[in-house]
Structure formats: C-alpha cells, structure tokens
Amino acid sequence: MLIELSIKHFAIIDELTIPFEKGLTVLTGETGAGKSIIIDAIGLLLGGRGSAEFVRHGEKRAEIEGLFSIERSHPIVKKAIELGIDVQDDMFVLRRDITAQGKSICRVNGKLVTLGILREIGSALVDIHGQHEHQALLQAEHHLGMLDSYAKDPLGNTMTEYKQLYERANQLEKQVKHLSHNEQEMAQRIDLLTYQLNEINEAKLEPDEDRSLAEERFKLANSEKLFQSLKDSYANLYGDGKGLDYLMNAMIHLEEAASVDKNLQSLHESISSCYYVIEESTYAIRDQVDSVEFDPNRLDFIEARLNDIQLLKRKYGEDVEEILEYASKIEEELDTILHKDDRVLQLQKELDMAWRDLYVEAKAITNIRKKAAEKLTKAIHKELKALYMEKTVMEIRIEDRTPTKNSPMIDGKSVSFGLDGIDQVEFYISTNPGEPMKPLSKTASGGEVSRIMLALKSIFQSHQQITSVIFDEVDTGVSGRVAQAIAERIHSIAVGSQVLCITHLPQVAAMADTHLYIAKFEKSDRVKTSVTPLEVNQKVDELARMISGVEVTDLTKQHAKELLELAEQLKEPV
Template sequence: APGSPALVALDAAGIPLEAGQLFIRRELSRSGRHRAFVNDSPVTLALLERVGDHLLEVHGQHEHQRLLEPSYQLALLDRFADADGLREAVATLFAKRQAAREAVERTRAAERDRAQREDLLRFQASEVDAARLTAGEEEGLRAERRRLQHGERFTSGLTEAAAVLYDDPRSATALLARAAQILADLQRLDPEFGAPAPDLEAAASYAEEAVAKIRRLRAAVVFEPGRLEEIDARLDALTRLKRKYGDSVEAVLAYRGEVGAELDRLARHEEVLAAAARDLAALEAELETAGAALSARRAAAAGRLGSEVQRELRRVGMERALFEARVERLAAVGAAGGDRVEFRLSTNPGEDVRPLARVVSGGELSRTMLVLKSVLAAGDQVETMIFDEVDAGIGGRVADMVGQKLAEAGRGRQVLCVTHLAPIAAHAALHLRVTKSVRGGRTRTGVETLGGEARVDEVARMLAGETVTGAARDHARELLAAAQGARASRARTVR
C-alpha cells in the first residue's frame, strides 16, 4: 500500500516498484555466497529482512513460548499502541544519556590525575622554552659547523683563487690588461684590430667582481677557537629534545603548542566538568519526558488491548477468560522505557488474573498468541501472516474456533497456516498438501493444490489417519460444508 513501511524503506534505498508489483528473490549457492534481490536490484540481507518484516509475519510453532517473556509482552503492547516511534526516541535518548554520563565520569576521573599531568606538562613546556628554539636553526648550525671544520681549506682555497685572478703578477686580470694593451697598440695601426677590446674589458670587469666576492667569502671564514664546541653542544641539546618530543625542531615546537593547549584545557577543567554535567542533566530531563510520554501511551493502550484480547479469547473457546495487560512504572527509564508490562490471565471463574506462565496450558497459550496476533494485525499493514503449528494442544470444538479465527484474519490479508487438524484446514479458502517422497536416493518435497473430492479425502485422512473410512469422508464433507457456510456468512456481514 502507498506509504507502507516496506515501500518507505525501498524508496530510501532507491528501489522503485515495477508496475505496482514487488518481486523478492534470494539466490543460494553451494559456495555459501548468497545474494538477495528486490525487483532485480541487489540488496543487502539487512534491507531484505527490514522489508520482509513489514510484508510478512511468521508465527513459528515455538513462538508462543516467547509470550511468557516480559520483554516480548512489552514489544507487543508497544506495537498495539503504535508506540514504536516513541520507543525508538527513548532508546536514542537513553544511549545519548549513557554517553554523557560516561563523559562526566571520565572528566571526574581525570581530576584525580590532573595535578600529576599538569606537573609533567609544565616541565616539558619549560624545557622546550628554555632551549629558545627557532625554526630552521638546526640546518644553519650544521652549515656553520661544516665551515668551521674545513676553515683552513676554505681560507687557502679562496686565497689561491684570488691570487690566480688578481694578486699574482701573472694573474688573470694582469694578463687581460696585457692583451688589451697589445690590441690598443695594433688599433693605432689599423682600427679593425681594436674589435676584441670591449670583450677584454668586460672579462676584466667580471674578474674584478669575482675577486671582490672571493675576498668577502674569505673574510667571513673566521676561526673562533670555542665556536665549534658551542655548536656541538647546541646540536646535542637539540638531539635530546627531538628524542623526547619530535623528529625535528619544527616537530618539537609543534608539540610545545599541543602542551600549551592541554594546559589551557586542564586549567578549564572545572568549566569542562560543569558543561558535561549540564549536558547530562539536559539529556536526563529529555529522557524522563520521552519516557513519561511512552508510559502514557502504553497505559492508555493497555486497557484497550485487554478488552479486545478478552473479547477475542471468548471466540476461540475461552469463554470465561479474563485478560489484563498490566503496566508498572519502574524507578528509572531504560533503553525500552520506564515500564514493566505483564500480561495476566484468568481462565476459570472466581480466580484472579495471574501471570501467563502460572495459569495457561499449552493450548491456551497457543490460542492467546493467535488472538494477540490477530488483534495486532488489525492495526498494522502486514499483508501476509504465516502460522506454523498454531494448533498445539487443541482439538475438536476449539480447533474449529481457531480455524474460524484464522479465516477471519484472512479477510484483509493473506494468511498461511501449517496444521494437522482437520477442523482448522476445513476453514481455508485454499488447501495445499505438502508431501515428501524419496526417489533415486534423494528426498523430494512436493506441494499440490487440493479441490473437490481430493480435498475431502485429505481432510478425512487428517481425521482418521492412513485408513480413510466412509464415515471419515462424511465427517470431512460436514466440516467443509460448515466452513463454507461460515465464510458465506462472514462475506454477507462484510457487505
């Protein structure tokens, strides 16, 4: 149906309907790699289960035992009350409240270690601050160290270079000047021979500039007897800091920033704790409000559920039954709310209602579960219900009542029932027989639709066993005729 939870889930996953139809398929492989598809689009198993839960409800042969569990009773009441949204909101707030409570506890626990941590951080900060680090310092020191280690070689090399260019009598600049003089003499005889003169003048100018740079470099190479030891001591100090706080001077400085930030946070510890406590108080108030709303919804629905279940129990052979859904407030709101729900039943006149586990037989429990499922299904959008062995512990007239109840449940949806009781099978609009056979050493399961005399024979077999008598067939026809009459009566009532 439009707007159904199943379609909402599919729409959120981007899976459209095909001509208003929904096709679900699972592929099982021997390798163990199974795949699921919805309208030929691959989906996760989680999505398939979520969609399936809204389309089909299975009541297994042992599920009625779950009806004795308080948590299951609570879930059934919430479903009847249409309180699943409120319950999810409470669960979300509860999780947030728990996280906030843990945050407060962590902050309080940190208080015990705060002083010790502060002492350590202050020592680290003072150690880094005392070093007066600067970015790029280490590279500069290592370059200076190399110059000091090779100072004599640098000085002699630069002196020799200056001599070659300028200081020696036959230096490069002297030779360039001699060449220029020769060309000047030739130019007086023939101007054409003065053409190279500008190049020689430029070369001499470049040589003089180079000599000036060499002399400046040589002047910078000053050997200070204690400087190398100072540099080595500084580099050792940097190495110790890097070993503690980072792999470079820049990393040590970054760590110093982190230490400062943590010291600031520790200084604001009381402020942080107060903020965490305020968050916790706000979430606790929200949780209490949401829990109260959920409790009110449950309390209002509990009376209606009790009345409807009690009325329907009388239609499945429990005419004197009294049913009650009792809601008790708990001291605190938990993930499922702040209530404890207990279904209570009295099956005999004059007896007070008591917890289900203390009063019901197997057959009564099966019928109670059937009634609950029917009442709940009337208010939801599940289109297919499957009942497996819902006939446990019943027979005769009660089985006929259960069959009628299943047929009524099938008026607005598809109901599939696995049963061995003829009175229940007789009420089905369609009778399918499931058989097993062994052929070629393999077990095979077959399903066939029964109609006419074949259905009469099957119902008779369910009554009499393998040997079907004429009396059994007559009884089967009576059951089928009575069931058909009941269906016709229900159809007239609906019209």
C-alpha cells in the first residue's frame, strides 16, 4: 500500500506531504482545487509521461516521492533484486524529479533507474483507474487484453510456448520471402557476393597472417640493430678473457676448494651447471648471429602484403579472422541463393509444419479463453446485479481473426495468426430483456460503462497482486441508488487493501474510512493547495456541501448525518 506521498513544486502544489491508511480514502473538494493533480502526481511517480509543464512556475524542478509497503512474497521484490535494487523492510521508495527543461530523473530505493523500470515497478504497486479506462472498455481491441488478464494463470505457459513458435514461424516466413525476391535483385546479389568472395579467396589469407607479418616486418626493419646486439652479446661471452673464460676459472677454483671442504661441493655443482647452460646459450647466440640477414625484397613483399590485407579489412572485418568468417558466411549465402529453389522448397516444408504446430497451440489458447470467458461472464453478472443492472446480460464473443490474402492455409482454411493467438474478442451487452445482444461500444451509456468497469475491477482485483487501487471519478453519470451501490462496491474492494478515490458523490464519500478535503488558497499572490483530513463534524459539513451544491442548510446536514450513519451500518461485518 501507499504509506506516504510527498509532492513539491508540482503544478499548483507548492509542497505537500500526505499520509495514507488502509481501507477506502476519498478525496473531495471544489472543482480545480487540485484533486486530480494529486492523482496525476501519483501517475508520474509510477512512470507516466512527464512534461516541463508539470513544474510549478518559477521553480527549477518538480519532485514526487512515495513510500510503499509490500508483502515479501510479491513478485516485484524478486524483479527488483534482479535489477540490483536493494529491498529492505519490505519497502519501496519511488522518486521522480522533472526539471524545468522536461528531463526526468527516476529512482527506486535510492538507485537511479530508467523510466521503463520505474513504470514496470510502479504498475505492479498501484492500479490507477480513470476516464481513459472507460474509453478502453468501449474499444473492442482492448477486450482481448482484459480477458487475458483474467485468464493469466492458466494461459501463462501455453502463451509462452505459442509466442516462441510464432517467432520461429515468422523467421521462416521472412527467409522464404527473402529467397523469393524477383530475379533481378537475386542476380545483383549473386554478382556482389561472387565479387566479394573472389576478392577474399584470391588473397589466399592465412589465419593470424596479419599479426605474424607485422612481427616479421618489424624484425626485418631492425635487422641491423638485431645483428649488432647479438654480435656484442656473443663477443662478451666467448673468447679469451670473456664471460665464459671467467666462469670456467671460477668453476675450476671451486672444484679445488670443494676437495678441501666437502660442504662446497653443492656450490661447485651449481656453478658448473650454470657454466654449461651459458655455454650452450652462447653457441645459440652465435647461430642467431649467422642467421640474421637483411632482405630488402622480403621487406617490400611484406609491406605490399600488409597493404592488401588492410584494404580487405576496410571492407570485410577488423582482422584476418573476421575476414575469413565473413567469407564463410557469404559463401553459404551464395550457395543458398544459387540453389534457392531447393532451399525454398525445404523452408516452405518447415514453415508449413511450423504453422501447423502454431495452430495447435493457438487452439489450446482459444479453449482456455472460452473457459475463462464463461467464468468471467458469470462473475460480471453477479457484480452487475449488486450494481442494479440485474437485467443486463453480458456476453464475451471469441471469434477467429479476419484472415488476409497472405494468411497461411491450414486444412483448407485460411488462418490469421497474431502475437496473441488467432482470436478476436469483443464484449456484447443487452441492457433490457428482449433486446438483442449488441457490441458494448454501441449500446452502453456512461453510467453503465462506469458500473461495468467497476465490476471488472472488483473481479480482477483477486487476479492481480496490486497493493493499491486508485479510482479517479469512476462514478460519472450515476446517481441515487446506483450511486449507493457503487459506493458499497468500492468500499468492498478496499476491505483488506487500499483504495484511493476522487469522487463527487456524497454516497461514496460517506463510505470512506479516511476523508481528505482538498482546497486551494492564495498566499503571497500565489495559488497553493492544502490537504486536510476531516473529523466527523467536518465530514458532515463536506457531505452537506456535496449534497446541496450551493447552500448548506440544516436539512442537508441532517441528510449528511444519515448518510454517514447508514455507511457505518453497511461497513459493519455481517
């Protein structure tokens, strides 16, 4: 749940810190006081689209910070740990700064994160329901996602398998299309690949050749220095009065000393061993001196060869290994194109098999959706009955996606595959007995849409591990007993969890466990927003204002008291 929200320099809000409790919290106040601005701030905190316009005029940045408590078993904890975010005491601190230039800085538990990560974590903590969701309910393209959200658990593994097969089928289809391009494009590709392959093959490259040639070039270019160094080294070791001579004399003297003192025998053996090793190395140096030669022709050849290799590197790779790998790759592509008819036939067989395998998974998904649709329909009817729509009949229709001219044929039937299967889903409704079922988008009124969406929220809450739910004026277009039913349903969602609700209905406000009054005032020629938790007497006054709209009378206050008393009775456990 959201424990505390801090807002600074955001729109008309100068600085606010709002603590929240479990249960139902309602936000009321005059139009324009800043109720929706608070919800907008929460939306940005959860990864919503930011803008420099949100920054209060004259300030450098807007700052929004929220403290959330969660269950340790919540899946977002594991996700956060994988992302390197430290989670302590089962708490998340989300922070979003927006600069006057429109740049966003996002943090989770003090760690800088991308907006995408903030959005992923935020969406798992809070579900904001506003007018845009009413619009989504009226758009058939969103209905499939709503059904899949309800069927998430049984659908999970099957959908994962389907998407893997779908990706493979798409790759095979791309390969078939690529090899089926027009003859002119294929001929041009063959010419290009043939030229490149011949150029590389004519070079007769050897693995690691560029490095070995570079080493040889360096050696040849410094042959005079090498010859002189080796010659001087040999001269210092071999000859009368040179290194080996002195070492020989030392060995002889130590041999004499060891004949007197046997403890010196090991030292004599050590010097003797060194002498023979150095003697052997001296002869090796002499051989190296004899082998050193300066060959200008060989140096010219190496320079030319390295230049040719460098030209190939500019076209085909950073070193000889990459050039040879590229040659192997284009040789395989060239062979495929030259034998494309055979290859296309082979790929087409694989593609046909992939479509069939995909169709099997797609039908399994359809069956899962149909079972889920039956359960969801029953649950919706139950919820709608409690919202005084007992005569309403809902139906979730699942039909095949409309095929296109490029859709594959399976068992003589054209099948249109999508990333989420072969189904298209649409909600149908009949609001009065005897009337035919019609698409929801063409039938429902604003008040009916509000109740249907609230019914869906009530159902989906048990399928989503959301810590908090926010309703932003979901009671649009309702009044009377329907308003009371909505109030009771919202409160039932809040039992054991947390619901924040902006409302203009006194029935909803009366059911609140916590009532926050939002007001704006002027100070130092600037508009500011305040949030005040209401006590019982203050609740009566606010409900009376909501009932009367203009003038608060004793009668409206009495009505407000009755609403609060009724709400307390309804909240008592049966």
